[in-house]
Amino acid sequence: MNRTSFAHGPAPMIVGVIRQRTPRAAIADIKNGEIKGARGFDLHLDALDEEFRNETSIRSIVESTDRPILALNYRNGYDGAYLAMTEEQRVETLMTAVDAGVSAIDIQGYTFCPGAAKEFLDAEYLPESLRSLSDKNPREVTFHPEVVDRQKRLIQTVHEKGAEVLISMHFGVPLTADQLIALARFAHDEKGADIVKMVTPCANERELADVLSATLALHEQLDFPFSYHASGKAGNRSRMICPMLGSYLMFCNVDYGYSSNFEQLHLGSMTQAYRCMGML
Numbered sequence: 001m002n003r004t005s006f007a008h009g010p011a012p013m014i015v016g017v018i019r020q021r022t023p024r025a026a027i028a029d030i031k032n033g034e035i036k037g038a039r040g041f042d043l044h045l046d047a048l049d050e051e052f053r054n055e056t057s058i059r060s061i062v063e064s065t066d067r068p069i070l071a072l073n074y075r076n077g078y079d080g081a082y083l084a085m086t087e088e089q090r091v092e093t094l095m096t097a098v099d100a101g102v103s104a105i106d107i108q109g110y111t112f113c114p115g116a117a118k119e120f121l122d123a124e125y126l127p128e129s130l131r132s133l134s135d136k137n138p139r140e141v142t143f144h145p146e147v148v149d150r151q152k153r154l155i156q157t158v159h160e161k162g163a164e165v166l167i168s169m170h171f172g173v174p175l176t177a178d179q180l181i182a183l184a185r186f187a188h189d190e191k192g193a194d195i196v197k198m199v200t201p202c203a204n205e206r207e208l209a210d211v212l213s214a215t216l217a218l219h220e221q222l223d224f225p226f227s228y229h230a231s232g233k234a235g236n237r238s239r240m241i242c243p244m245l246g247s248y249l250m251f252c253n254v255d256y257g258y259s260s261n262f263e264q265l266h267l268g269s270m271t272q273a274y275r276c277m278g279m280l
Contacts, residue, residue: 003068003163004067004068006040006070006103006194006195007104009039009040012244012247012248012274013039013250014037014038014250014267015041015042015250015252016030016036016038016041016042016252016254017042017251017253018041018043018047018061019047019259019260020078021047021078023048023052023058023060026043027061030061030065031064033267037267037268037271037275040067041069041070043070043102044072044073044074044076045071045073045093046075046076046093047077053093055099058071059100059101062102068103069104070105072106072168073094075090078258079259080259087112091111094106094107095158098163103163104164104165105165106165106168107155107166107168109140109169110139111150113147114147117140117144118139121138122141122144125142125145126143127186129182130186133175136171136174136175136179138172138173138175140170140172141169151167151191155192159192165193166193166194167191167195167197169196169199170199171198171200171201173200174200174201174202176214180198180214180217180218183198184218184222185222194224195224195226196224196225196226197226197227197228197249198227199229201230201232203232208230208234208237211229212241212245215238215246215247218247219247220246225249226247227248227249229242229247231263239251239263239264240273243274243279244277251265252267
């Protein structure tokens with residue numbers, strides 16, 4: 001299967017976020033996103049009605065565009081409600097998307113974790129180089145050897161099928177540049193991720209300055225694609241600026257709708273702004 005690379009496209013990779021209940025609505029968003037300058041798309045499988053989370057429906061979405069698609073399943077339904085499914089079911093949906101032709105999938109950092117790493121650090125197996133994380137207690141981080149091995153085998157399977165993997169971590173607490181670099185390297189070097197996405201909170205301008213400084217450090221020290229931005233009160237500005245400093249991805253709403261994350265930027269506005277600055 002011939003797939004367009006999501007991990008090695010033009011930078012910054014300005015991505016149109018697709019959160020729709022049906023393939024037709026998703027394809028409409030993709031068509032509008034192409035007109036507005038999207039270089040790729042972020043397809044939320046969990047927003048699709050359950051009847052459409054199958055290979056045939058997802059393939060119809062994939063085949064509607066020649067631009068790369070990253071598929072994810074964070075178990076957040078179209079209305080934001082939590083979807084009850086096991087880790088195996090969640091991953092099975094992602095693998096269905098791989099078989100349907102998506103370019104990449106998003107594997108959350110705590111995937112397969114038997115504990116509560118989504119809510120706080122699974123610190124029992126922390127390597128010595130990251131002992132400082134125990135004081136920060138970030139979410140979505142685990143070093144459990146069995147979990148890491150399962151993730152590595154999953155990533156290897158995805159690669160064998162010709163697709164790529166983004167590992168995402170939403171920490172819930174600010175981290176230092178050194179901690180971010182170490183976590184990104186672990187996800188890439190040890191687990192085999194093609195892209196590493198990291199998100200920290202940002203409440204004010206001083207924290208925003210730290211986020212921007214860390215982005216520069218990540219860009220200088222990592223030799224693989226990374227995506228870093230902040231959430232929270234001052235986070236939307238990091239979404240605008242971090243791609244100027246080396247962060248690979250910018251997640252944007254094609255338009256704002258019922259299911260949108262309102263912290264995400266507007267696709268058309270961002271592509272126009274970056275063109276005016278000579279960055280596209």
